[in-house]
Amino acid sequence: MAQMQETVDSGVIPVRPVTPWWQRASKRRILSMAIIYLLVLPGAVMFLIPLLWMLSTSLKESRQIFVNPPVWIPNPIVWRNFSEGWSAYLPFNTLFVNSTLITLNNIVGNLFSCCLAAFGFARLRARGRNVLFGLVLATMLLPNEVLIIPQYVLFTKITQFLKPWWDYYTPGGILWMRYLSWLPLMVPSWFGFPFFIFLLRQFFLTIPLDLDEAARLDGASSWRILMQILVPLTKPALATVVIFAFIGNWNNFLMPLIYIRAQKEQVLAVGLNQFRGQFGHVDFHYMMAVSLIVLIPVLLIFFFGQRIFVQGIALTGIKG
């Protein structure tokens, strides 16, 4: 920089020999690389340590947990912590199935309702469309807490009303909705989720409108345009919705905590917290083992969907 300045100022080529630019550049580059790695690598290690510590604790014998200095590599490695923690205290298998059913239902429900609404807002001209879309944005800003209490009252009334009918006609549940207490957790997902509607609409808007019009000229219905033009062209956006919906529902804690009473109807997040409540201050090896199992689907989704994640979050700016 100084060199260049000098040249520009004096207007003559400097006479003293200088190192060729490529050597200078690479030295500077090596130095800046070194500084960056020096700052970034320790941070990265610190960010990984909690998860590594989780893994390490989950494989320890109980007497190796409370030792100082801590043991990083367990000796012996106790794999049975996973099976014992999983089966000893709570019916985690059942909770796992419950979490999976509810999460899958909500992913499909969100995809269905949000694709449709986003399609309407992005592609179908109608009076009042912009006002209605304004409502989508407005409800995105409304904090959930304002809605939780009246929704709770509403769903408690509905389930109380339906209970005799449900017990009499469908004691085994309807399709994958096994228990009436799942109704408040499963039904709303079929009625749209403002953030996903907004996200999908933005993606649909990037597809040229000419495609729709050409298809319409050939006699295609709106629904064929959605299914055969827009959906295939916006797969990354749909994947983003699937991933966000998966993580949001898998981790959802408050809704099942409020609505589900019976143990066999409960989901993993709440079960995990009950587990902590009972054994939280002693059996850290079991706690970490079970927590890790609960976390594994999320980690898998992360590793397989990393590129989509990074894309999706950059586009929308909202955490999963």
Add this chain to the structure above:
Amino acid sequence: MTASVAARPRKPGRTLQKREERDFWIAISPWFIGLLLFTGGPVIASLVFSFTDWTGLNLSGFIGLENYRVLLVEDLVFWETVYNTFYYTFGSVLLGTLGALFVALLLNQNLPGTYFLRLIYYLPSIASGVAISILWIWLFNPNVGLINFLLVKFLPIDSGPAWLSSQTWSKPALILKSTWGIGANMIIILAGLQGVPQSLYEAARIDGANVYDEFRHVTIPMLSPVLFFVIVISTINAFQILTDILVMTQGGPGTSTYMLVYYIYQNAFQYLKMGYASALAWILFTIILALTLLQLWGSRRWVYYEGET
């Protein structure tokens, strides 16, 4: 376009435009019904509840602004929760934004391994929920937790803070945990950094700018809309902290981690004071709205939009 459709045998009077309008209403109907049923209705109901002393069991009736008066004037715990929530929000937004900016600036270089480093920094923000809260209880354990072990090892102190068991350190502990999740902000800021035109840096360099000048006069102004967005979203998120409180502290020790949403939860679902909790929820909404508007107003001083002159 209309002509070719009209050439087909169609029901008379049903033009393309009308069909499109009908399809629009069909397409948005699930969302629209949900809006009326699960959002619109509840919003009105919540407002009505907040003027009653309804407990979920019995309702003696409409009490006007009494809930709000009690909250603002008599309820000392409420003011405690407001203080705690602001404390936590300020700490986690400040550290979260600065930390994310710092890491994003470093990882914006095209160096070998940056993709994996970005992934490592991003991973914790995805891994949230009860499992992670439990992990942090273990890390914060005052005697055998990893954090205190590392503190004692690398700092000249005999013992670390008691973290979640200490009234002083419980909020800093929660802030510390929240900074583990800066990855999402980092990704947003990285996306913003990629959008800064290289020509501006070249121009600055020709004018003799050093690294600091470039950062101060090119990067920050060009990045300011993104930073503003990050700050607003992080503030809204931090204000609604709940799972960590339910799992890690239950408001304690003492009332040191009573946060607004936790207090709403407790009033509504443990004390069954639905009316009171609804009033609380509306106060929370007002605070968040006011904060967002304040940030919007303040942003005019420091956020630079390229379209404006």
